[in-house]
Amino acid sequence: MSDAVNYGPLTGLIGSWKGDRGLDVAPEDKGEIERNPYFETIDFEAIGDVENAGKQTLAILRYHQQVYRKSNDEQFHDQFGYITWDSATDVISHSFIIPRGVAVVADGSATEADGTITIIMNVTPEQANGGIAQTAFMRDNAKTTSFGDTMVLNGDELSYDMTTMLDIYGREFKHKDKSKLTRV
Ligand code: HEM
Numbered sequence: 001m002s003d004a005v006n007y008g009p010l011t012g013l014i015g016s017w018k019g020d021r022g023l024d025v026a027p028e029d030k031g032e033i034e035r036n037p038y039f040e041t042i043d044f045e046a047i048g049d050v051e052n053a054g055k056q057t058l059a060i061l062r063y064h065q066q067v068y069r070k071s072n073d074e075q076f077h078d079q080f081g082y083i084t085w086d087s088a089t090d091v092i093s094h095s096f097i098i099p100r101g102v103a104v105v106a107d108g109s110a111t112e113a114d115g116t117i118t119i120i121m122n123v124t125p126e127q128a129n130g131g132i133a134q135t136a137f138m139r140d141n142a143k144t145t146s147f148g149d150t151m152v153l154n155g156d157e158l159s160y161d162m163t164t165m166l167d168i169y170g171r172e173f174k175h176k177d178k179s180k181l182t183r184v
Pocket of ligand 1: 038098143147175
């Protein structure tokens with residue numbers, strides 16, 4: 001991994017972020033829905049680059065997201081991952097894990113307009129296992145079937161809108177997480 005790395009559209013993410021306007025929409029049994037206002041921190045660290053198959057060079061950000069329920073100040077979501085950018089093709093990739101036993105690899109791209117960078121990342125059917133790996137328990141009881149995330153970066157403001165489709169309690173459920181953060 002080398003130090004002099006161009007992080008392209010990811011450059012503005014590097015650093016620490018804090019937000020207290022998150023809203024989680026999560027599944028409950030018997031057709032019910034849980035709505036959880038939350039606060040959170042996300043730390044993005046620039047960690048250099050890596051080469052794949054002698055053909056692709058990815059600039060890498062590593063991140064940690066910690067999410068807390070406003071109602072009791074307790075942490076209820078934790079996520080570790082990497083977001084990468086390939087300067088040759090402009091392709092972005094997002095890979096992450098959550099403690100429930102689910103791992104996701106999404107492909108993406110960024111666009112820039114008037115100083116605002118929009119990064120759209122989705123799992124696609126072309127990816128191995130549809131971009132999702134999960135434990136046997138989760139596959140059988142609370143299956144993640146798709147994932148998409150749109151991040152919008154404008155200077156010291158960052159927002160995201162994530163949709164995780166679940167097959168749980170005998171129905172398809174749209175698990176949503178939306179939030180706005182500011183740079184610390
Ligand atoms: C800010 C981000 C997120 C928050 C705050 C959050 C929060 C929650 C909450 C509160 C539940 C309901 C738990 C329960 O009552 O049992 C849940 C369920 C679930 N979440 Fe998330 N989640 C987030 C992101 C994700 C992501 C990115 C994935 C996977 C790609 C994911 C996968 C799941 C699954 C599979 C369940 C079903 C488990 C269950 O309800 O028993 N979540 N989440």
